[in-house]
Amino acid sequence: MNIIIDGFREAVRLLVTLDDEVLGITLRTVQVSGASTLISVLLGIPAGMLVALNRFFGRGLLISLINFGMGLAPVVVGLAVWLCFSRYGPLGMLDLLYTPTAMAIAQTIIAFPVVTGLTLAAIQGVNPKMRLQMLALGATRGQYFLLLAWEARLGILAAVIAGFGRVISEVGASMMVGGNVRGYTRVLTTATVMEIGKGRFELAAALSILLLLLNFFIVSAMSHLQQRGRK
């Protein structure tokens, strides 16, 4: 209990004193997880809509794979990305290992199936007759997609929130492909793990509290957007 209280005090102190290192880590966390969420949204929403609206050979298998991907272990993704970008890996020449870019790539792989799978479910939840009505209004394919996204926006925003929540809290992939390099690839989760390893539990608790607060504010903003205009 003391660790939590001390951790909370430490978190307040770090915030109030605007500790440079902690601010840097927090900012990097937002940048890496924000970028990976954004890329996942840009790719995952159209992908989910396309799979939901089209019938093609292997669709059932693809949906199973997307759903399977939603529970993909970050450490496995981290290993796969590490193998790709390691010196002897197929993408080793890009020299991306232990960079924030590699971390964002790994997190995108983690968030993409979450955004795609939940978007797919949200679109499938729209009344099929509503889809016909949209076409009857004379919607082009683009307008049809926009109208559908509007109707399914609660579910789609839930997909975005879930995707962001998954990447901001993961540690395995970031540690493996980022390497927790001070001032470069260190983020709140990897810093927390490191402080625990060093036995600095108060600082670890403080970083965890900062992570929770950051997550809470960002998710609250998205939830506000999601619930706007609803009773």
Added chain:
Amino acid sequence: MNSVLAAKDLRLVLKGRTIFTIEELTLRGGEVMALVGPNGAGKSSLLLTLALLRTPTHGTILFKGQTVTKNNVLALRRRMALVFQEALLLDTTVSRNITIALRIRGISRSEAAARTERWLERFGIIHLARRRAGQLSGGEAQRAGLARAFALEPEVLFLDEPFASLDYPTRKALLSELGGILQEMGTTALFVTHDPTEIPWLATRVGVLHTGRIIKSGSVREVLGSGFQDRRELSLWPD
């Protein structure tokens, strides 16, 4: 009167089952045709096909003499409107539902606003303009759906059992109102119902569909008989 919509040798087969086979069907300008038949007769499938939302397995559809093809289907669809049994309004306000529909068809903002107001007024729901679709009663939602359809100024209006889920007083009021508007506007319409009592309110011509084929067709008087009082007196289709 000129033909607005015509179908020739139209057939729809789904999963090996023939849904309907229509040798010829013509909808003339200004007429309101009722398509009546029991559940499963193929009425709604035929309506969706004629509304260019379903591709027939075989046959041709002509809109004002122009053959419907893949290339012109969107442009022709934009000259029609469809009202389903459920109002199927977008999750936004009543007025935005109408303006969005008009904007989809490239109508200017000012024209869309004017038409929205005019048709909300016409259907007696101007006071609901800012109400969200989900907060409307069944009757109010259907009025909004009809206002949206008329605001589009369609050359053909399709109505797929639009009153089936409404209670009797609401249905009666809407039938009477819609009948008046259709007559006043001279709108060409195809109206699907399984309730023959609705026909005299709206239709000028009737087609009876049974197991995917039109088994009777003619004026309301010819098909229903002059002494039509109650659906129980009718035997429009075999049991």
